[in-house]
Amino acid sequence: MGILEVKGVSKHFGGLLALDDVNLSIQQNTVHAIIGPNGAGKSTLLNCFIGKLLPDTGTVMFNNKSLLGLAPYQINQAGISRVFQTPEVFSELSILENVMIPAFAHRDGAFHLSPFKSLARETSIREQAEKILQDVGLIDERHHTASAMSRGNKRRLEMAMCLVQQPKLLLLDEPTAGMSRSDTNNTIDLLKTINEAHNITFVVIEHDMHVVFSLADRISVLSQGHVIVEDYPDKIKGHPEVQEAYLGTAESE
């Protein structure tokens, strides 16, 4: 039994069948990549995990609890964090505050009022946040506002925001999209260290095969809303159906 079990998920947008009977089983402490050509339904599938979309049919179970119909904050509280395709941070707040906010969410739950407690006295939260910022290499800039950061650093910050919550499952939507080669490699290293140091299951949606094959333990290939293959990375590389999905076959010309 996997940590995330997806069974028979389908989703229509008008006449378009975006997801067609998708089945996935994501095992604990693995890096599971979901790849596929443009329009294969990768983002739609991810949005079904995080409460942004409700599938027409099927079930999404996380640790034997259904995620369907839950609000985004409830899904986060259940232990699923998400890294966005374009880094989403609190631009006007300092880097340290950006990490303290999810730390509060993890400690105090979805709604907790302490309007007269001083932020400066929350030393344990601040220490937690500072430790994570140390890990991702942003500790020296922690008092700067997040708006001026480079895209690569925003990604690091986002990772820190997720890690401070010690999630069970981390969803990464194209974590290296729009990054330079060196930023991409840094991100891969960062993800590897995190995966080894913390017991976090990763689900990565990615275009970049370099990223996929350096990270993934297991790969599912999605094509036209359907999982066509699920296997180990070295088996995927030469798989005829995958090549067909990405490149088309000689016969179909």
Place this chain on the structure above:
Amino acid sequence: MLKTPHTSDRTLMIVFTILVLAGPLILAPVGAGYPDLMQRFVIYGIFAIGFNILFGLTGYLSFGHAAFLGVGSYSAIWMLKLLSVNIVPAIIFSVVVSGLFALLIGYISLRRSGIYFSILTLAFAQMSYNLAYSVLTPITNGETGLQLELDDPRILDGASESGQVASPSLFGFEMSDTAVVPFLGMDLQFNVGFYVSALILIGMFYLSLRIFRSPFGMMLRAIKSNQTRLNYTGFNSRPYALTAFVISGMYAGLAGALLVCMDPLAGAERMQWTASGEVVLMTIMGGAGTLIGPVLGAGIIKYFENIFSRINESVVEGWFSALPEGVTDVLVAVVSPFLGSGWHISLGLIFMLVVIFLPGGLVEGAGRLMNLVVRLWQSRKTGASQSDTGPADGVTPAEEVSHRSVNTRES
């Protein structure tokens, strides 16, 4: 902000307290040292501080906060009529009632954000205004409004017997009592009502400071920055915004109650949309999201309203009377539309200038001014120290000058 909050906040609090308590002394030279106006500075300061907790922190722009001001006023005057002219029950009751009212309106309005939220709050405020003006006449006395009367029951302190309407007081100290002290040719007016409101203002300012510096305040700033992200971070953001809305509604109710305690009269016009707009102007003009800005903005707008609106054509003529007659006429014709009853035009111009050149409000302006002064001072100091040591180090005068100009630019 996290670096040294304690010392700088303490300084801010001390300076603020001194400035507020020294109000009669500071305001008398600029012609604003009379009780009625000083009370209004302080009360609208409270109103704006509360509005800023919602607008400045969460970014939700309410266009209906005058409704809470009005509800506070009506609740307070009813307590003064029914219970006692002591202002304590009046204030407590109106804060509670306006809080409940804010909970209802906020719960509905916060289902939407941005312009739709603003429109919803505006609609609610106009509804409240019309209810107060006509439908709820038995409670609000319609367009005449409510005031204290001889036959008020006043269960706790007994109805007036002396044939004179009692005025609101705090355990025997009447709000309207004023001690006039001559000082350097001015009459300083120390008024009970002003000091009661001023102490409440200081308390409310401290409360807002605590909220700004709390985890709750940080969540509110996160709502303004990126509410969607906050939801994905595991927070249910709506109750946070609702709490901020209710707190700011209670501040408005408190301000409304104080208005009634100073001048026991409550009318529907206090809930008009222009009154809601005024607190928006105050907050933006002073600096939304800053601690001191709203108080500053409230002071400036109320000062304008009272001082500029009193300058009529004959006063303006007096200013230019020394000039030749033709010139005087032209100057009076040019200047007078901006003063007297046209003071709104000057206020509008100033507001435009602030929004265009100082989006952070007057607080940003003051900050820039401070930076400039500090920079000038530092460059003068480094310049001076260099010219002292320069020749001894064997630097030629030409080099020294170039050094100094570089330093000026850098620092």
